[in-house]
Amino acid sequence: MIWAKYRNWLLLLVYVAFFLHVAIWHHWGYEGVGHLGFGELFATFRNGVVTAGTIFTILVFTHAIFFGGLFCGWFCHWGITQDLAAGIMRRFGIKPRMTQLNSKIIPWVWFLIIIAQVVLYWIFTGFPTELSFNPSATPVWSGVPRSILLICMTTLASGFILIFLFGERAFCRSICTFRLWFSWFEKIAPHKVRQTRECQSCSNECTTSCPMGVQVAEEVKILGHVKNQECVKCHICIGACPHAVLKTSFRKNEFHKDGEQIVPPAALSTSISWLQTAAAVIVLVLFGFELGGNISLSLGFIAGFILIHTWRSRRISSIEAAIAALILTGMYFRNDMNDLTSLAKGLVAIAVFLLAARNLDFNRGFEFISSKARDSKVPAAMLGIVVMVAIFLGARETHNSIMFHQANAAKNSNDLNKFVSIMEGCAGAHMNPANAYFDLANAQLALTMYEKAADNFQKSLELSFNERAADSILEKMFILGRFQECLHISEWLIKHSPDIPRFRIAAGNALIQLGRLDEAQKSFAETAERFPQSHDALIALGEVKVSAGKSEEGLQHLEKAHEIAPASASYHLASLYRRLNRREEAEKYYSEAVSADPDNMNLQIEQGQNLAEQQKFRPAIKIWENALEKAPTLIDARQLIEAAKFELQKRRDAILGK
Numbered sequence: 203m204i205w206a207k208y209r210n211w212l213l214l215l216v217y218v219a220f221f222l223h224v225a226i227w228h229h230w231g232y233e234g235v236g237h238l239g240f241g242e243l244f245a246t247f248r249n250g251v252v253t254a255g256t257i258f259t260i261l262v263f264t265h266a267i268f269f270g271g272l273f274c275g276w277f278c279h280w281g282i283t284q285d286l287a288a289g290i291m292r293r294f295g296i297k298p299r300m301t302q303l304n305s306k307i308i309p310w311v312w313f314l315i316i317i318a319q320v321v322l323y324w325i326f327t328g329f330p331t332e333l334s335f336n337p338s339a340t341p342v343w344s345g346v347p348r349s350i351l352l353i354c355m356t357t358l359a360s361g362f363i364l365i366f367l368f369g370e371r372a373f374c375r376s377i378c379t380f381r382l383w384f385s386w387f388e389k390i391a392p393h394k395v396r397q398t399r400e401c402q403s404c405s406n407e408c409t410t411s412c413p414m415g416v417q418v419a420e421e422v423k424i425l426g427h428v429k430n431q432e433c434v435k436c437h438i439c440i441g442a443c444p445h446a447v448l449k450t451s452f453r454k455n456e457f458h459k460d461g462e463q464i465v466p467p468a469a470l471s472t473s474i475s476w477l478q479t480a481a482a483v484i485v486l487v488l489f490g491f492e493l494g495g496n497i498s499l500s501l502g503f504i505a506g507f508i509l510i511h512t513w514r515s516r517r518i519s520s521i522e523a524a525i526a527a528l529i530l531t532g533m534y535f536r537n538d539m540n541d542l543t544s545l546a547k548g549l550v551a552i553a554v555f556l557l558a559a560r561n562l563d564f565n566r567g568f569e570f571i572s573s574k575a576r577d578s579k580v581p582a583a584m585l586g587i588v589v590m591v592a593i594f595l596g597a598r599e600t601h602n603s604i605m606f607h608q609a610n611a612a613k614n615s616n617d618l619n620k621f622v623s624i625m626e627g628c629a630g631a632h633m634n635p636a637n638a639y640f641d642l643a644n645a646q647l648a649l650t651m652y653e654k655a656a657d658n659f660q661k662s663l664e665l666s667f668n669e670r671a672a673d674s675i676l677e678k679m680f681i682l683g684r685f686q687e688c689l690h691i692s693e694w695l696i697k698h699s700p701d702i703p704r705f706r707i708a709a710g711n712a713l714i715q716l717g718r719l720d721e722a723q724k725s726f727a728e729t730a731e732r733f734p735q736s737h738d739a740l741i742a743l744g745e746v747k748v749s750a751g752k753s754e755e756g757l758q759h760l761e762k763a764h765e766i767a768p769a770s771a772s773y774h775l776a777s778l779y780r781r782l783n784r785r786e787e788a789e790k791y792y793s794e795a796v797s798a799d800p801d802n803m804n805l806q807i808e809q810g811q812n813l814a815e816q817q818k819f820r821p822a823i824k825i826w827e828n829a830l831e832k833a834p835t836l837i838d839a840r841q842l843i844e845a846a847k848f849e850l851q852k853r854r855d856a857i858l859g860k
């Protein structure tokens with residue numbers, strides 16, 4: 203049976219399942235099965251939490267003991283994306299040329315980074331002492347770039363461009379660290395592509411069709427099976443064989459012979475591979491956290507090649523210039539919002555690349571790869587500089603990583619002084635500096651280092667502005683009575699987001715607390731003028747006018763606010779009328795305020811007090827009794843009821859002449 207013809211359907215199903223999983227989690231809100239990435243296994247080594255991803259990884263690699271790299275041929279979403287890219291390119295008249303990329307330096311570097319992260323974690327935080335099971339501990343889609351444009355750019359770089367330059371599955375063959383692991387399993391797995399009959403005369407279709415660059419015909423003729431550890435059991439060679447000689451099977455047959463796998467020499471010299479690896483490490487360290495490991499490594503790999511090719515040919519080819527321009531433009535807009543326009547931009551970038559690849563001449567580049575790159579040496583000085591930069595950045599990153607582990611350990615043991623002193627030196631180098639500054643500021647706040655906390659809160663907002671975080675920072679500072687810092691941050695926020703009236707109001711409130719009433723009045727007046735529909739601005743202006751003794755003016759502003767948002771302004775009006783001894787008007791607004799916020803017991807207490815102040819004891823008692831029914835522990839209400847009843851009794855006694 204030729205399974206290869208069903209592969210496209212299965213690949214499609216994998217993507218359907220992939221997006222269904224994302225939709226179930228993020229759209230429909232069922233969070234039973236979390237992220238299914240292989241990295242979850244290493245997270246379990248660190249923290250002892252077994253997630254859905256851990257189970258998935260164990261299942262996949264248990265299966266690999268028998269089936270080797272079959273997962274890569276049939277189930278990996280990234281393998282599928284590359285196959286799709288290759289298919290589109292062929293449809294577009296661009297035939298990917300296979301380049302043997304036998305260097306495994308990048309997968310090893312990536313693998314060692316993962317191992318080092320686990321080891322560092324163990325050193326500073328200790329081994330996990332117990333295992334727990336939480337299938338949804340890591341949200342679905344984590345580890346995938348959030349911006350649609352960035353996903354398209356990743357597909358462009360790690361799919362289309364790599365395939366154009368180096369042939370199908372170039373990412374799998376040169377960058378993916380998981381392929382490295384699968385290749386170890388492939389060595390022991392009994393499931394192989396096997397010869398079932400004598401080969402007949404052909405054009406080695408099996409070899410030329412193999413997306414992994416395996417020398418299928420040679421291996422089959424010499425060994426009777428495909429021994430190459432790069433085989434992903436995609437069945438393409440089986441379908442390509444004109445004499446149907448091949449099939450997969452677990453059992454060795456009469457054609458099986460032992461021997462070494464046949465690996466043709468790499469098409470790129472070792473020094474070019476080193477240059478590309480070092481460039482990949484540089485891009486990974488500089489941009490990896492922002493862009494993701496996949497695209498960073500691919501971009502470095504491509505950049506290393508373009509660098510040496512340009513150096514050797516003393517000119518940059520038009521397609522290389524187009525690739526560079528596309529990537530730089532895409533990276534500039536990488537945080538584009540997730541909407542259909544960013545998808546359209548991403549697709550346009552891919553279309554532009556396809557047009558360039560089809561119409562711009564790159565024959566010299568391919569000639570360089572096929573005839574010169576194998577022996578071409580990268581100038582020692584160039585290689586030395588790039589490798590040194592990579593080592594320096596890698597060492598700096600390792601140092602920072604150690605610092606963050608130490609900081610986390612200090613935080614976990616509640617040693618905030620140590621946490622602050624470490625983070626003050628390295629927060630900016632964190633993979634998420636905005637969060638790092640935010641955490642640092644919170645710790646400084648707890649240690650009453652208010653000014654520094656305010657500065658770091660501001661830095662955090664500068665790096666990644668978030669309205670909700672800004673509100674919570676202002677609220678914290680206000681509650682702690684740090685009005686100067688509150689004013690300082692509000693002023694920055696006003697400059698950053700001049701169209702958000704809330705920040706101006708926060709600045710005005712801070713000014714009031716600092717006793718700068720005139721400035722507060724001016725600030726609120728400007729805000730109310732600039733945002734005539736902002737009831738909050740009108741309320742703030744009304745209140746500050748009242749505080750300045752201008753009650754009538756204050757009332758006018760509050761009435762205006764009431765026209766815009768009755769529910770928000772009614773309490774302020776009620777309270778002001780009560781303060782002005784205009785209790786009947788206050789009564790009307792208290793009723794409105796209570797119906798808008800029926801669970802606010804303080805409001806009901808005040809409403810009753812306003813009535814009691816008008817000698818309307820019975821309705822007041824009724825309101826307080828209602829409040830007591832809802833909140834039986836409301837001591838104020840109980841006392842007020844008793845006092846009102848006492849007044850009523852006094853009145854009765856007076857009437858009866860007692």
Ligand code: SF4
Nearest residue numbers: 274278281374378381
């Ligand atoms: S090599 Fe990596 S990217 Fe390629 S199919 Fe396998 S796991 Fe996926």
Ligand code: SF4
Nearest residue numbers: 412433434436437439
């Ligand atoms: S040898 Fe055949 S089954 Fe293995 S990767 Fe190549 S085409 Fe696919």
